[in-house]
Structure formats: structure tokens, C-alpha cells
Amino acid sequence: MVKKIFFLAFFIVLVGCKSTHKIQGFSKKDIPSKPNYNNEKNWAVLPNSSFGELKEFTSKEIDTLQADVFYVYPTLNTENDDLRWNVPVEDIEQQNKVLNKAVLFQASAFATSGKLYVPYYRQAHLRSYKMLENGGDKALLLAYSDVKKAFEVYLKNYNKGRPIIIASHSQGSTHAKFLLRDFFDNKPLQEKLIAAYIVGTVLKSDLFSTLKPMTKPNEIGGFVGWNTFKKGNYPKKRDVYKGSVTTNPITWDDAKTTELYEHKGFLYSNKKIYKNVLKIEITDGLVWSTNPKFPMRFFMSFMKNYHVGDINLFWQDIRENAELRTKTWLAENK
Numbered sequence: 001m002v003k004k005i006f007f008l009a010f011f012i013v014l015v016g017c018k019s020t021h022k023i024q025g026f027s028k029k030d031i032p033s034k035p036n037y038n039n040e041k042n043w044a045v046l047p048n049s050s051f052g053e054l055k056e057f058t059s060k061e062i063d064t065l066q067a068d069v070f071y072v073y074p075t076l077n078t079e080n081d082d083l084r085w086n087v088p089v090e091d092i093e094q095q096n097k098v099l100n101k102a103v104l105f106q107a108s109a110f111a112t113s114g115k116l117y118v119p120y121y122r123q124a125h126l127r128s129y130k131m132l133e134n135g136g137d138k139a140l141l142l143a144y145s146d147v148k149k150a151f152e153v154y155l156k157n158y159n160k161g162r163p164i165i166i167a168s169h170s171q172g173s174t175h176a177k178f179l180l181r182d183f184f185d186n187k188p189l190q191e192k193l194i195a196a197y198i199v200g201t202v203l204k205s206d207l208f209s210t211l212k213p214m215t216k217p218n219e220i221g222g223f224v225g226w227n228t229f230k231k232g233n234y235p236k237k238r239d240v241y242k243g244s245v246t247t248n249p250i251t252w253d254d255a256k257t258t259e260l261y262e263h264k265g266f267l268y269s270n271k272k273i274y275k276n277v278l279k280i281e282i283t284d285g286l287v288w289s290t291n292p293k294f295p296m297r298f299f300m301s302f303m304k305n306y307h308v309g310d311i312n313l314f315w316q317d318i319r320e321n322a323e324l325r326t327k328t329w330l331a332e333n334k
Contacts, residue, residue: 032088032122035146037153042089044073044098045107045118046158051099056271057108058116067114067163067194067326070154072147072179073102074170074200078126085128085139089120089146102169105267106311110167110197113322117158119150123171140174147175148182155183163329164189165322166196169311173201173225180223186210194329196223197318200310202285203245213245217252217321218328224252228306228313231281231288235305241285248282249314252321256282265316266292266309273316289313 035042040049047062059065076097077087087094098120107118124143128136166184168176176198184190185208195214203225205213214222224247227235235241250258258280265273277293291301292313311318 030085031142032084032086035089035120035122035150037119037150038157042120043118043150044095044120045071045103045116047115047117051103053100053104053271054108054111054116057104058111062115065113065115066330067165068154068159069107069110069114069116069165069167069322070151071103071107071110071116071118072121072166072168072172072176073098073106073118073123074168074172075123075126076102077123082125085125085135086122086142087125089122094123095120102172104271105269105315106169107167108267109311109315109318110165110322112319113194113326114162114165117154119147119154121146121150121175140171143171144175144178147179151179151183161192163192163194163326163333165194165326166198167322168198170200170307173198173203177201177203177207180208180211184211190221193221195220195322195325197322198223198225200227200307201225202227202240204243205245213247214252215247215254218324220325220329220332224249226287226310227285228287228289228310230304230306231290233288233304234286238285244285246282246285246287248280249287250280250317263314263317264320266294267312267315268294270295275316278313 037043040046043049045051045054076094077084103118107116110116122143124136124139128139130136166176166179176196180196184193190210203223212222214224225245226247226249227241227244229235248255248258250262250264260276260279263276263278265275266277267273274292274294279290281288289306291297306313
């Protein structure tokens with residue numbers, strides 16, 4: 001039900017050291033208080049409350065945007081000495097990570113396609129994926145209960161019948177898969193789905209009954225997804241990825257390779273966009289990328305798993321594709 005996902009802090013390789021702290025089992029008494037999504041403080045981003053740094057990537061005419069984007073962020077609580085299973089939404093350190101890492105370098109790619117909605121949620125600690133039978137499953141389900149509730153409040157208070165893009169990464173994609181199942185798959189709301197970008201997770205093509213992978217750049221109403229590794233490298237459990245949907249995040253079709261000139265842009269941590277800096281090859285369940293040509297690329301040469309860059313490596317490619325799919329949906333639903 002829940003797939004194992006590795007998330008690395010932004011361009012930092014996590015070493016496989018074991019925590020010296022004893023992890024206690026999941027306990028209901030330690031569950032952080034439930035967020036009320038009718039209260040705007042429990043949203044990282046709403047159209048009227050985008051934080052300053054995001055604004056340079058947002059549409060200058062936000063009130064003219066005719067679609068919405070609901071984004072679910074990845075695992076950001078990865079510290080070995082943090083014994084919590086779930087993070088309170090009011091945790092300031094985690095809120096800063098959500099805004100300055102996930103929103104700024106991932107959700108921003110969609111900010112010209114629709115009005116952006118990003119709820120804080122009681123994310124599960126990274127260890128949850130390794131300890132599913134010892135409390136991890138409960139922690140992840142608790143996190144999803146927040147995402148689900150936030151989406152319900154979004155539909156009730158904000159959506160007003162507008163078309164929707166679902167975007168997510170890593171743990172966020174774990175929850176987004178359930179979100180698609182519970183609200184879109186074979187349900188009336190599917191007609192409002194522009195596209196779902198479910199990135200950084202194992203995503204089988206037959207996961208849903210009516211939602212299907214999209215294989216054309218202007219296709220709408222389905223989903224895309226991929227997992228990025230340095231060319232020539234495989235995950236430790238490579239069989240898990242076999243058969244996973246592997247969208248080409250540059251051409252958005254069935255092309256298996258790309259050239260440098262096709263790559264539209266990588267958003268680096270200095271907030272500059274570097275275009276024509278990588279080539280990719282589609283293999284079974286994986287996107288293989290060359291080492292991007294950008295400042296400080298030497299340090300990235302040691303990385304084999306590019307999971308952390310699944311979105312921002314293809315930031316401009318995603319941005320233009322989301323705009324195209326949105327325009328297509330609006331044109332077909334006049």
C-alpha cells in the first residue's frame with residue numbers, strides 16, 4: 001500500500017548511519033494536535049498569502065489564473081535524533097523547510113498555471129518508510145488524514161468549480177496517490193483534473209481504474225511521474241521500480257532519450273535557471289540523467305540518486321508543460 005521512498009535534504013546526501021537514540025513505538029498519546037484548515041495559519045501557501053521569495057516565480061496577474069494547483073510536499077523531517085513520528089504543523093523549523101525548500105524549488109514550477117494551495121500537514125518522519133510494521137504505517141496514514149482534510153476544505157472554501165492540478169513529491173506523492181483514488185478516480189471530480197504530477201514514487205500504470213498515464217505533452221485528465229538517478233546507477237532495490245510509470249519530463253512523450261538543447265531549465269539553489277544542461281535516458285522505472293552542467297557540479301558528481309532534484313532538475317520543463325496542459329483543458333472546456 002505504501003511504497004518505500006528515499007528523500008534527501010536539498011542537494012545533501014544523507015549518510016546511512018544508525019541513530020544512537022532508541023525509537024519508541026507509535027503511540028496515540030504522542031500524536032500532534034489536529035490542524036484546522038479553516039484557519040489560514042495552517043496553510044503554507046494560499047493565493048492571497050504567498051511568501052515573498054515565491055512571488056518572483058508567481059504569475060504577475062494571479063487574479064486572472066483560471067485553474068488551481070494543490071501541492072503536497074515531501075519528507076522534510078529526516079534527522080536521526082528527532083524521535084517524533086509526526087511533525088506538528090506549528091513546528092517553525094519544519095515550516096521554514098516547507099517554504100524555503102519544497103515550495104520555493106518545487107511548487108513554484110506550477111505557480112503560473114494556477115493559484116497555489118499548500119497545506120501544512122503532520123508529515124511522517126523519514127524512518128516511517130523503513131519501519132512500516134512498527135508504527136510507520138500509522139504515521140503515514142495520519143499524515144494522509146491531514147492532506148485529505150485539507151483538500152476537503154479546499155474544495156468547500158476555495159475551489160468554486162475551477163480545474164485542478166495535483167502536484168507532489170516523495171512522501172507527498174504517497175499521499176497524492178490516495179488523494180487521486182479518494183477524490184478523482186472514477187468520480188465526477190475527474191472531469192476537473194488538468195493533470196497530476198506524482199513525482200518521486202513508484203507509480204504503476206494500473207494503480208487506478210479510470211485515471212491513466214499521459215504520454216503526450218498536451219494530454220489532460222491523467223497523471224505523470226518519474227524517479228531520477230544518475231546515468232548508469234540503479235536503486236538498491238531496483239526491482240521495486242520495474243514497471244513504474246516513467247514519464248519523460250523533457251519531451252513528455254514516449255521518447256527514450258533527449259539532447260542538451262531540449263532541456264528547458266534547472267532551478268538551482270541560487271534561484272537561477274540553467275538551461276540545456278542535462279540529457280536523460282528512460283530506462284525501466286527510472287529517468288537516468290547526466291551530471292548537470294551548472295556551478296558546483298563537482299559536488300553533484302558524487303551523487304547517484306537524484307531523487308532530491310526530481311522536480312527542480314526539470315523546473316522550466318515542468319512549468320511550460322503545466323501551462324500547456326492548463327491551456328488545453330481550458331480550451332476544451334469553454
